[in-house]
Amino acid sequence: MNFQNPHRPQPTSLISLAKSVVIHRQLIWQMIKREVIGRYKGSVFGLAWSFLNPILMLTIYTFVFSVVFKARWGGDGSDSKTQFALLVFVGMIILGLFTEAFNRAPSLILGNANYVKKVVFPLEILPIISLGAALFHAAISFLVLTMAILVINHHLYWGFVFVPLIFAPLVFFTLGITWMLASLGVYMRDVGQPIGILTTVLMFMSPVFYPVSALPPKFQSIMMLNPLTFIIEQSREVLILGRTPDWGGLGAYTLISLLVMWIGYAWFQKTRKGFADVL
């Protein structure tokens, strides 16, 4: 048996991240399960809420935007209310996935002070667990979307198989942001405060209720700076409009999001030593 130094520097490479995920896969799985089930614990309908929530949201947004505001989708989409609902829903799923993780990020470590101070817990997996739970809910919503497409359009485009490829960079990107915010939130409690406002801003500044093409050309390029824009647009192309993804753009986006993930992870690993002192 070799000597270990419990205070050796935490590894920051993506390989060490992959190792950690493999080593702690059972723990991650158990905690995601706990988190998903725990949310509805004590409620009568239980997991059914995972289905009901997206359906209710979809109904409300469709009503408000297409009936009350009489909003029209930009040129290429069909103008029917059902098509509008489907297009909005795609955006909602992606926005929901990101904001669920984003909202909880600053309190991830703060809310689990026990794991920092009382046991030697693999803290780096907390953002993965939080994202895992968000992914589960996104998957349920996606199932609802698939059924809605089948019911309304009577067929699925073969581009469905590309969905994991489009979602993967979003997952990387979200993880990177979550690591970053989780660590910052410990040192600066203020980080949690503007998150709610930012979420609302993100909802309207992302092409959820409208396509990017509906904007004047000079705003379109600014819009592309929003990390969600590309993913939402690509998902619509593939799922509803039946086109192939923009491979070049997707490749570049994946590289950037991997970089974001690595920076976020490295930052988290570098700063985690101080967590116990601050909490």
Added chain:
Amino acid sequence: MPGFRRQGKDLQMSSNEIAIKVEGLSKRYEIYDRPGDRLKQFIFPRLRKIFGLMPKQYFREFWALSDISFEVKRGETVGIIGRNGSGKSTLLQIICGTLTPTVGRVQTNGRIAALLELGSGFNPEFTGRENVCLNASVLGLTKEETDARFDDIVAFADIGDFIDQPTKTYSSGMMVRLAFAVIAHVDADILVIDEALAVGDVFFTQKCMRFLRNFMKTGTILFVSHDTASIRSLCETAVWLEKGVVQDKGLSKNISEKYLEAFYEAQQGKGTTTRVKAQASDAPSIPTRDPRLDLLNGSNLRNDIQLVELDLDGPSFGLGGAQISAVKLMDAAGNPLSWIVGGEQVTLGIEAIAVFDLESPIIGFFIKDRLGQCLFGDNTYLSYMDSPILFAAGETIEAKFTFDMPRLSPGNYSITVAIASGTQEEHIQHHWIHDAVSFKSEVSSTVAGILGIPMGKINLSLKTQ
């Protein structure tokens, strides 16, 4: 961070005999008056460095630990003793790896399981079952291993149906039961226990002690307490922490005595008077009665207790308002004894000379076994509570305690004597002598327990219907 030494690669130790090695460990807490200062500290010193200016500090320093070094060998049980705020818990947290040291290094060899404070690492929203799985997983057990041990853990914790309730509904005792049950079943090499056991009831504490004594045969234990009795009974050696520095380390018996002295000194100041020479007449030249003569043909299991030495100049402390001048054991007739038989009546006489006038003096004693555990003792307080004696300077006072000496298991024993003044609750120690009298029990008919009491009658007969 200034003064921060980066830890290098893990040292490969030539010897595998050491379980924990702590070298030059210091821990600084940065205390910020305003949360904004933390941010300033994070940014400005770096900026000033870039511009070649002296970095400015935005925090006050608090050194919780400074320059701590010690080693724990494999299989050893080491106690860490110290008052509240002496840095015990900080040290344990650093050894376990939850806190980072500012300077110095820690190396550990083997799987560490820690019981730090109540319900270590339990998530209050999770059920007991979930917390067990979670904790076991954090400690490195696979799902299959945890499942295999789960029933044992539940049986050890013995908290009934509460295992499926969220741990926030647990009492502190139940929390400790479950936490201890988990760390007892993860095949740890090193156990770190932080005075949490005091919360459990007597049955559970006994169960834990049985487990710990069994574990001690192979494993390493680091045990933290401010209670000298539990340190003495569990640990061979002890480290005494005071204000973040190692005050002393060594055999737990010696350390706990010194700790106790310091405790009294801190309360009443250090004694300054010089010792009064013990009177010559108390020299053991007086012929002592040997009751062996009376029992010449007694059984070979007779509990002979031999007085080994009388040492009034041994380790002592006190304010010095009075000095103990003689301690002797006598038979019923008042003859000094050099040999006692367990079960016979003896009288312990303690004489003291007053240096100052003292009101309500109290003289007391207790008998300790070789581990320093107090077996029994008494003092004069209750008997003279209503009619306190004035003890004027220069006078000599004598206290006599007549009792039946219990039959003692073979081993070394000692009598600690002390003179104080005041009441049972609030008193000043004037002179306290550790181990004023030591004696040895050779053979004994005592079958079980730490001491035997005279049996009224023992009967074994067949019952006829």
